Amino acid sequence: MKRLTLIFALVLAIGSFAATSNAVEVGSNVINTVSEAKVSGPDDFAALTGSFVKKINDGEYLFSDKTGEIIVRVAPDMESKVEACLGNVAHIEGHVAQNIVAVEVDVNKVIISNKLACNK
DSSP: OHHHHHHHHHHHHHHHHHHHHTOOOTTOOEEOSHHHHHHSOTTOEEEEEEEEEEEEETTEEEEEETTEEEEEEOOGGGHHHHHHTTTSEEEEEEEEEEOSSOEEEEEEEEEESOGGGSOO
């Protein structure tokens, strides 16, 4: 009986390992351009370089690169940095968010290339 239990446990372990080793993680793509972000899946990681064009609403900005424009959402603690550096080259990192109307990027990190060129 112990031998049967051991064999059963071994078969289960091997089967679960085989099932997970071929699994593709949802949201595992890295997006590098606005045009890619617009056609990507939800929760894909986005690392975009371009510039903040204008403020649309509290926490929402129009971001542009050489491939197009997209709305991005930033946290309140990042807004002053973004507003002071509108039009300057920026690198943003975050995740793609989709709803019925539009595709956006929820920004987790903002790096301004030339902080000396900012208005603040």
